[in-house]
Amino acid sequence: MSTTTRHPQPAAAASPHALPDPGEQVPTLSWPIVGICTAALAVFGVSTWAALTGAVPAIFTIAASSAAIFVLFTVLHDASHYSISSHRWVNVAFGRVAMFFVSPLISFKSFAFIHIEHHRNTNDDDSDPDHWVSSAPWWQLPIRFPAMDLPYIGFLVKNVRRRPRAEVLETVALMGFSLTVIVTAAVTGNLWTLAVIWLLPERVAMFVLAWWFDWLPHHDLEDTQSENRYRATRNRVGSEWILTPLLLSQNYHLVHHLHPSIPFYRYVAAWRRNEEAYLERDSAISTVFGQQLDATQYREWKRLNGKLAALLPVRMPRSSAAHHAGTHPIPVKSVEPLTPGSVKVTFDVPDHLRDQFQFQAGQHLTVRHRIGGREVRRNYSICTSATSGELSIGVRHIAGGVFSTFAVELLCAGDVLELMTPTGSFGGPLEPLARRDYVAVAAGSGITPILSIMHTTMEIETESRFTLFYGNRTAESTMFAAELDELESRYADRLRIFHIRSDEPHHPAALRGRIGLAMVQRLLGGDLDSIDRWYLCGPSDLVTTMREDLASEAVPTERIHLELFRGTTRSTNIDAFRKAEVTITLSGAERTVELAAGDTVLESALKNNIDAPYACLGGACGTCKARVTTGEVSMEQNLALTAAEVDAGYVLTCQSHPTTPTVAVDYDS
Incomplete structure (x- = not known):
């Protein structure tokens, strides 16, 4: 798993500036x-x-x-x-x-x-x-x-x-x-x-x-939306005192095609707010009488009507201010049914903790709660956009699952859960100037981090395109179906979603069955090498098979990002490991403990009542990440850290066994 990306090559017609945030949001009610x-x-x-x-x-x-x-x-x-x-x-x-x-x-x-x-x-x-x-x-x-x-x-x-x-x-x-x-x-x-x-x-x-x-x-206009979205439709300027109310702002139709979710009465404001950015991209403009204007002609035409509005910067999401994963009691704001067996849980994060719970797209939360007299700890991906200011997770019921049963059947608004601050590095870095092609493959509840990544990417990288292959048994079992429809409506020219169904006989034949590389290639209709970043999340057999198949087609591994909700079984060969003395730094405090042969660094911390962060215990979530400052360790498996993080000395403490007599790890780094 890696978050390394290629630097996008600028297209000839691209502006040297990213398309700014239009400054408009969908209202609670228009x-x-x-x-x-x-x-x-x-x-x-x-x-x-x-x-x-x-x-x-x-x-x-x-x-x-x-x-x-x-x-x-x-x-x-x-x-x-x-x-x-x-x-x-x-x-x-x-x-x-x-x-x-x-x-x-x-x-x-x-x-x-x-x-x-x-x-x-x-x-x-x-x-x-x-x-x-x-x-x-x-x-x-x-x-x-x-x-x-x-x-x-x-x-x-x-x-x-x-x-x-x-x-x-x-x-x-x-x-x-x-x-x-x-x-x-x-x-x-x-x-x-x-x-x-x-x-x-x-x-x-x-x-x-x-x-x-x-x-x-x-x-x-000869350009199609996929060829040049700035010249597939036009603005019509002049006589706006009558044209704008008469056409209900559709004389600014270009703004609508660039930002479909903006309400009609805000088209003009969005254009004026970011006028220069649109002009630098050679947007199609004509006068009310049909005369075509290039950017220079438009600026001259506009000169008599006042100065151009200043540009706004693109909103970039911030990461959590927490130095390591800390736990806080957080009230539940709402529990929204998604399917008969899944819910979306939204949290009401207090103002004084908002900096702690900022997140990057693709990160996850560890949830702790006492159910039936014992503590249950589970890891769930955040499903909301990193720019939304909302913190939500999606929970699908698992047969015999203690927390998932509780969440789907009993959890209510006002209940309080213990949440660790966001961790994980599934999502890659986003750049407002980038023009990338992304593909995501998800199945079942694997959609949760993909939804966050996809939504955030569409908002920040205004020239990038995204294709999602989402597998489910039926339409009724599809989590976030309404939100996916809404996203596809908002970003119609840049976002494609293929719903693959395995148990729905009336679904189109081309979209029936299980997701595989052959199906993805056929529906993509393009060269796999043209995809800048792949995101894979779902059952381990789907994710690992897709990764292997992509690698067999010479797709560079640094472009393939994967997320597994559970790691594989750990080794039980105690003789292969040694005793050691481990120094642990957490929340500014330092303690030295004895580590028994076969124990991991995390196990030694927990046995000595050090409340180190963890979730899956399988090397898949990254919650227990720490940096080795002294000595050396060996990790049994790593499904969460990037190559850059490993090179910088970070390890998953749930998978780490000392290979030197003394080891020091720092959770605060």
Whole structure:
């Protein structure tokens, strides 16, 4: 296991500066969305009442309802990127309501899937469902604009086997409902009324949406999202006093494609905050009249409107301030079910301990608790982004597992657990300027550290790409399924997730079975040597086999990072080891103890009531890491330390046997 990486080679078109943090976060609840959604529904309701009572001419209802549906598309659009609320169900609720008015021929989940494919494959011919409009000849536009939902339906049919059955059934039900309403209205002589209330407004709104959301941002741009994400869509500047509110900020569509999770009303702020960084990357910009501007021309155009905003630095996560793994009582903030047999446990870290519990992506926590009168100690990977300020772990129930049973069945918010400060070095260093390709292979609860690494990488390395192969038996047993969907929506053009299922007969054949190198190569569709860093986490047979297979394909071992939750069985040959005198430095105190033949350094510490940090006892977690300052030791196995750490004198004390009469180790180093 190693965290050594290659230095990325700068691409010709890359900026010398990393793309700064846009300075925007997903709100707990987007009140502007609540406002425009409420207003749009009210306008639609009033215009419908006016049509039914004959209070105003039909053209008034058609115009008002078209405007309402146009506005509701922005609600649907933000919901599909989970930017309305940090609570996933809120986005789904708003999305389903808006979808019913915009086009009740497909479900909200189906629309979200199709729209994310547009982000991932912008301008890429048949792979981009919106390309049907943005690439159309000018004379076909009046026909294609109002029929924009037809290629969406075709795209969904083509990919129907990739979608969950519940989503497909919801789409079929909506189509059936819509057809029933239209037929019923025709049979009862109310078809014109239905046309005024909804059919015509919906087509008018579709025409405007196709024009403003698809054609204006994308037409005549040849780069795809994967080729150059700064020139696959454009900003349209000028007349912003009217254009920005009229287009609901979609004149800054480039910002949306670069940062899909930003709410619509913050696009302009994000652009102005980091304007120079976007310009240095030769972003596509045109005026309201269609004149293309390069960076120099834009700066001159902008000069009369004030100075450019200053750039913000990228937020980099800090490591724990603890000198060694210390233990603290930490309250549980929430226990959230993930699957029928797993939970996400989030901790409420007190303010005075926050520096101690800062972490790097891929690190883990040791949890101590008394259950049934005895102390139980378990190690769990942190599953949250290192920049989020939230500390959470994922726990999957293991048959006969004392703590996992307690966590899944009995643990509640307000309970207090003993937590050691974060340890481990599974994740590699991140660099805001890097342009890397990452691949992760995980199975079951092996997703927990991968989720943290993947989320943090997407936030910090804004030019890097990530592919995850995640194996489970079924969709129902997939931990963090909703969070993975949300991440894929936010980082559509840079993140691919392949869900591999071993016990789901209706899953696409290419994604069924168990993960192996042949499957990974086929789905990657590229050279293994082009991958800068591999992350492997899950059952030992999967991890070790993948590592061996990658090595057999000449993938350098320094690019392969692995995490095992348990080490292998230790040697029981006591005659192979010797007695020794061990000096242990911990928390500034120094003690010298006798070590019996066959004991490890950690065992000698624990036998002498020295509260040295440890968790797995198998050489897999790294919690017991210390530096040898005097003498020498031999480690039985090492599945946690990097080559650089070993060269610097660090050892896993749970695996270390002295090979000299005296040894000194320092846990505080």
